[in-house]
Amino acid sequence: MIEDxxxxxRGTIKLSAPDCTSCMLCVRECPVWCIEIDSHxxxxxxxxxxxxxxxxxxxxxxxxWGLCMYCGICVEVCPFDALAWxxxxxxxxxxxxxxxxxxxxxSG
Amino acid sequence: xTIAANSVEIxxxxxxxxxxxxxxxxxxxxxxxxxxxxxxxxxxxxxxxxFHVVLHANxxxxxxxxxxxxxxxxxxxxxxxxVDVFKAAAWHERETREMFGITFTGNVVxxxxxxxxxxxxxxxxxxxxxxxxxxxARVDTxxxxxxxPDPRRSATRRRxxxxxxxxxxxxxxxxQ
Numbered sequence: 410m411i412e413d414x415x416x417x418x419r420g421t422i423k424l425s426a427p428d429c430t431s432c433m434l435c436v437r438e439c440p441v442w443c444i445e446i447d448s449h450x451x452x453x454x455x456x457x458x459x460x461x462x463x464x465x466x467x468x469x470x471x472x473x474w475g476l477c478m479y480c481g482i483c484v485e486v487c488p489f490d491a492l493a494w495x496x497x498x499x500x501x502x503x504x505x506x507x508x509x510x511x512x513x514x515x516s517g
Numbered sequence: 518x519t520i521a522a523n524s525v526e527i528x529x530x531x532x533x534x535x536x537x538x539x540x541x542x543x544x545x546x547x548x549x550x551x552x553x554x555x556x557x558x559x560x561x562x563x564x565x566x567x568f569h570v571v572l573h574a575n576x577x578x579x580x581x582x583x584x585x586x587x588x589x590x591x592x593x594x595x596x597x598x599x600v601d602v603f604k605a606a607a608w609h610e611r612e613t614r615e616m617f618g619i620t621f622t623g624n625v626v627x628x629x630x631x632x633x634x635x636x637x638x639x640x641x642x643x644x645x646x647x648x649x650x651x652x653x654a655r656v657d658t659x660x661x662x663x664x665x666p667d668p669r670r671s672a673t674r675r676r677x678x679x680x681x682x683x684x685x686x687x688x689x690x691x692x693q
Contacts, residue, residue, distance in 0.1 A: 433662060433664070433665065436662045436664070437679075438680065439662075440681055441681075442662075442679070445661040446661070446664065448666035450666055465666045466666075
């Protein structure tokens with residue numbers, strides 16, 4: 410869980426990757442299509458369990474800040490609070506490609 | 518018009534005026550101090566076969582702003598121009614005409630063939646802010662929401678239209 414902060418603090422959006430279940434809700438609700446998720450499912454058998462179960466594994470999560478309009482719908486719809494507002498705005502970048510932020514960048 | 522901002526609701530009243538009264542009502546508002554035309558634009562409402570033409574004006578003696586609106590039927594998309602009330606309306610009306618196809622009677626510039634193209638190039642789609650006109654980028658770009666981590670779930674998932682698109686955009690062409 411990311412620390413709860415005031416909704417007014419729309420600096421940037423942070424990802425808590427361990428909380429993300431790749432449910433795709435944020436991707437599908439995003440009005441500007443700026444979020445992309447790449448994931449796959451793995452069969453894991455927890456100790457003591459009789460049957461293996463499918464677990465989604467997050468391979469990539471990107472937000473294109475060149476498209477994002479900071480509406481916060483992704484933060485609102487995330488059922489697991491894996492996305493949250495963080496107060497400090499992002500710095501500028503030199504190249505357009507650098508506006509695409511991955512898991513590591515979004516978790517920092 | 519209700520704007521939800523940070524869970525506090527800011528409600529701004531919109532004053533609806535009939536098309537016949539549009540010019541006179543705004544002239545009257547202008548005399549009462551609403552002299553700064555902020556914006557005039559339209560909203561396409563294809564299901565209702567109408568446009569909403571909306572106008573926001575400010576005062577100079579206070580920080581107040583006010584919205585006015587008028588319903589214009591799409592089969593007779595014509596409205597009296599406000600150029601003799603707000604000079605700045607000339608630009609907004611030309612833009613609204615180009616983007617939505619609404620004629621503003623009395624806006625001389627909007628009838629001048631030399632002034633037909635205000636913002637759009639000749640190759641641009643006609644009335645691009647009408648909702649039936651596809652957004653090229655939305656049609657050409659694969660929607661990231663099509664991906665699904667679980668193929669079994671993907672097979673049974675109820676298909677959702679990508680946000681910001683309309684079904685008619687995909688009815689021709691590759692038949693998605």
